Amino acid sequence: MFDPVILSLKVALAAVCIDFVAGMAIARTMARKEFMGKNVLESLIILPMVLPPTVLGYGLLILLGKRGLIGGFLLEHFDFQLIFTWSAAVIASAVVSFPLMYQSAKAAFAGVDISLEQAARTLGARELKIFLTITLPLAWPGILAGLVLSFARALGEFGATLMVAGNIPGKTQTIPLAIYFAVETGDTEAARNLVLVITALSFAAVFWLNWWCRTKVQTWKKGGTEHAQCEHH
Helix, strand or coil: CHHHHHHHHHHHHHHHHHHHHHHHHHHHHHHHCCCCCHHHHHHHHHHHHHCCHHHHHHHHHHHHCCCCHHHHHHHHHHCCCCCCCHHHHHHHHHHHHHHHHHHHHHHHHHCCCHHHHHHHHHCCCCHHHHHHHHHHHHHHHHHHHHHHHHHHHHHCCCHHHHHHHCCCCCCCCCHHHHHHHHHHCCCHHHHHHHHHHHHHHHHHHHHHHHHHHHHHHHHHHHCCCCCCHHHHC
C-alpha cells in the first residue's frame, strides 16, 4: 500500500518542479508581451485542462513512444526508453497540471504594478534583481496557489499516466492506478484505504493554501494594504 503513496508523492513533486520552472517563464512572458499568435499559443497551453486525459495520454504516447519524436530520439542516441517508466508518469502529470500553474502565475504577474519595476530600472537595477526583489515577492501568493493546485492535480492524475507509464507495481503504479486496479480485482479494502489517503493529502494541500492566504490577507489589511490575489484563489 505504501509504494503507490510514496511514488505518487515523488511524481507529483517532480511534476510541480517542472510546472514551476516552465510556468514562471511562460506566464511572465505571456503576461507582459504582446505578439502575433499569442491567443493561439495560450489556447494550446490551457488545452490540457479541458481535453480528456486519455486524449492527452494518446498524444504523449505518440510523442514519447519508441517511434515518437522524443522517445525515438532518446532510444536511438541514448538507449533510453522513456515510455513505461516513472519519468513518463512525471511528464504526464506535469502536462495535465501545467494549466493550473500557468493561469495562477499569469494572473499573479499581471497584478504586479509595472511602475514599481520601471522605477527600479531608472535607479539602475538589473532585470534579475528586479524580478527577485520586486516582481516575485508581489506575485508570490498567486504563484504559490498555482503550485498547490498543480500538486493536487498531479497527485490525482490517472488517464494520461496509465497510457504512457502503465501500471507497474513499485515502478509506475501511482495511487489512482492502484485504486482502479484494486477495485478491478475486488480488493475493496486496499481501494478504500488508498482513497482515504489521497483524499486526505489533497484536502490538506488545499486547506493549507486557504489558511495561508487568509492569514496573509489579514496581515496585509492590518498593515494598511489589501491584496486580492489569495482571496481570488
